[in-house]
Amino acid sequence: MAYYGTVLCSTSICVQPVSPSRRAELHFMIYPDPDSEKAIMGSVVYCIHHKEGCKWTGELRKLKAHLNTCKHDAVPCTNKCGAQIPRVLMEDHLKYTCPQRRARCEFCGKDFTGHTLENHTGSCGFEPVYCENKCGMKVQRRHLTQHKAAECSKRLVPCRYCSKEFVADTLQVHHTKCGRFPVTCPNHCDASILAREDLDLHLKDQCPILGICCPFKEAGCRFKGNRFALEKHVDDNTKQHLMLMCTVVTKQQHQIVSLKSALSRLSLNYSGTLIWKITDYTSKLNDAKTKEGMELVSPPFYTSQYGYKLQASVFLNGNGAGESSHISAYIKILPGEYDALLRWPFSHSVSFTLFDQSNVPEKACNIVESFMPDPTWKNFQRPSKEPDSLGFGFPRFVSHEMLKKRHFLKDDTMFIRVKVDPSKIVAV
Ligand SMILES: [Zn+2]
Ligand SMILES: [Zn+2]
Ligand SMILES: [Zn+2]
Ligand SMILES: [Zn+2]
Ligand SMILES: [Zn+2]
Ligand SMILES: [Zn+2]
Ligand SMILES: [Zn+2]
Numbered sequence: 001m002a003y004y005g006t007v008l009c010s011t012s013i014c015v016q017p018v019s020p021s022r023r024a025e026l027h028f029m030i031y032p033d034p035d036s037e038k039a040i041m042g043s044v045v046y047c048i049h050h051k052e053g054c055k056w057t058g059e060l061r062k063l064k065a066h067l068n069t070c071k072h073d074a075v076p077c078t079n080k081c082g083a084q085i086p087r088v089l090m091e092d093h094l095k096y097t098c099p100q101r102r103a104r105c106e107f108c109g110k111d112f113t114g115h116t117l118e119n120h121t122g123s124c125g126f127e128p129v130y131c132e133n134k135c136g137m138k139v140q141r142r143h144l145t146q147h148k149a150a151e152c153s154k155r156l157v158p159c160r161y162c163s164k165e166f167v168a169d170t171l172q173v174h175h176t177k178c179g180r181f182p183v184t185c186p187n188h189c190d191a192s193i194l195a196r197e198d199l200d201l202h203l204k205d206q207c208p209i210l211g212i213c214c215p216f217k218e219a220g221c222r223f224k225g226n227r228f229a230l231e232k233h234v235d236d237n238t239k240q241h242l243m244l245m246c247t248v249v250t251k252q253q254h255q256i257v258s259l260k261s262a263l264s265r266l267s268l269n270y271s272g273t274l275i276w277k278i279t280d281y282t283s284k285l286n287d288a289k290t291k292e293g294m295e296l297v298s299p300p301f302y303t304s305q306y307g308y309k310l311q312a313s314v315f316l317n318g319n320g321a322g323e324s325s326h327i328s329a330y331i332k333i334l335p336g337e338y339d340a341l342l343r344w345p346f347s348h349s350v351s352f353t354l355f356d357q358s359n360v361p362e363k364a365c366n367i368v369e370s371f372m373p374d375p376t377w378k379n380f381q382r383p384s385k386e387p388d389s390l391g392f393g394f395p396r397f398v399s400h401e402m403l404k405k406r407h408f409l410k411d412d413t414m415f416i417r418v419k420v421d422p423s424k425i426v427a428v
Contacts, residue, residue: 004229052086105404107140131327161195185209214238219244229323261400269301274418276312281412295319300334303420308346309336312418322396327403329369331418335383345380347373353417357410369394 006321009425045063047056049072050414056066067073074084077093078098094101101114107126125142132144133154139147148155153169161180175181179197187209203210212230214223219250221244223233276298278284288294298312315328322328329352336342358364371392373380379392396407408414 047072049086084152195249216241219248269299270303270305270307271301271424272303272307272420273311274298274301274310276314276416276418277413278314278316278416279413281316281414285316288315289324293319298418301418302336303348303422306338306341307336308339308342308348308420309334310418310420312352312416314397314416318395320395322394322399325399326396327398327400328393328395329397329416330393332391333379335382335385339382342382344382345373345375345377347375347380348420349373349417350393350424351417351421352394352397353419354408355415355417357407357415359407367398367408369397369400 007299030235031067039245041059041061043060044057045060047063047066049070050056052072053070053211054070056070056147058066071088072086074086075090077083077085077098078090079094079098079099081098081100083093083098097114098117099113101113103114103117104110105112105117105120105124105126107124107128110120112120123141125140127141128138129141129144131137131152131154132140132148133148133152135152135154137147137152140302155168156165157171158165158180159171159174159175159180159181161175162178166174180195182193183196183199185194185199185207187203187207189207191210205212208227210226211224212227214221214233216234219241221237221241223230223237225233253402278296284296294315294317296314296316296404299312300309300311302309311328311332311334313332315322318324331350331352333346347370349370354367356364371394373392377392403409403414
């Protein structure tokens with residue numbers, strides 16, 4: 001029977017491992033009987049480190065001697081750190097884990113005892129470490145702050161032109177776009193250095209080299225030159241510019257005339273009936289009394305869209321047979337656009353009506369006069385371009401006496417209707 005290097009007692013087996021010297025003492029304490037002791041000490045046992053790999057077997061009494069050399073048995077650290085270390089692990093312990101070991105920092109070369117080296121590792125100023133900005137550089141720890149502030153390609157630096165911050169290695173690309181980056185005018189003018197964002201404006205209207213058109217370009221001046229030359233050109237060419245402007249004004253006047261006539265064509269009366277409102281009767285009558293031949297003329301009107309062009313006229317203080325006693329009313333034929341296509345002489349009946357402006361329309365009694373044109377009368381022939389031909393009508397249309405009756409005048413205003421009727425042969 002073989003026992004492990006554990007201690008036996010008479011009644012039980014103690015499994016507590018004990019140190020070899022202590023074990024010897026125990027032998028004497030537990031086995032006072034020399035015969036029993038001899039028998040037991042002669043029994044064959046394994047080394048107590050059998051499980052860790054020691055192959056030794058022998059008599060129990062030789063175990064103590066074996067343990068003095070067993071490479072698996074623990075002995076105090078030779079560096080006196082206080083740890084019990086199996087002989088086989090002592091070399092490793094002394095080298096790597098003994099807190100009392102001597103060690104040298106591979107970066108700064110200083111000597112340390114084991115545990116102070118552990119504290120030193122991770123803070124040695126000479127250890128190369130990667131920059132935290134991920135620039136890819138390895139820098140000694142003591143130089144890291146300086147590197148990040150002044151050298152690191154990933155540090156933030158302000159653009160010296162626009163003051164915005166950029167990662168250092170993108171700054172050059174930014175400079176190709178920065179609006180405040182200084183550029184030179186492509187025209188090589190005096191404004192040699194400009195901010196890039198101001199260049200467009202400079203080229204548009206500040207660059208003195210640039211050719212600017214003369215302000216009279218629209219009037220026909222073809223001059224083009226830089227700002228200074230242009231100023232001189234404008235000063236020196238007042239007369240020529242004035243001539244150009246004259247031509248423009250004349251041209252515009254013609255345009256205005258033709259626009260006006262287009263406009264009046266659009267607003268023309270083509271109905272063959274004119275309702276003529278004559279306001280301020282009293283003052284106009286007084287005018288007529290003091291100025292001989294004072295004639296009021298109506299707006300022109302047409303008998304139809306392509307018909308005769310007519311105009312009514314009135315002498316408030318009379319003319320001819322009605323002078324000073326009557327209102328005279330006439331119709332004139334004006335030269336019209338379509339006269340060439342119309343029948344001459346003019347042969348439509350014409351009626352003049354002075355409206356009674358009574359409040360009760362049923363009681364109103366208008367004054368109406370009408371005539372059929374006399375075909376032999378020269379006024380009804382095709383009119384020449386002379387617009388001032390005489391009219392035809394009634395020198396004694398309404399007497400001043402009659403005008404005071406009824407409501408022919410109301411609010412100092414009268415209404416006269418002139419109606420041309422191509423279908424009527426007989427007057428109303
Ligand atoms: Zn052993
Ligand atoms: Zn140690
Ligand atoms: Zn170090
Ligand atoms: Zn860096
Ligand atoms: Zn910038
Ligand atoms: Zn310029
Ligand atoms: Zn000009």
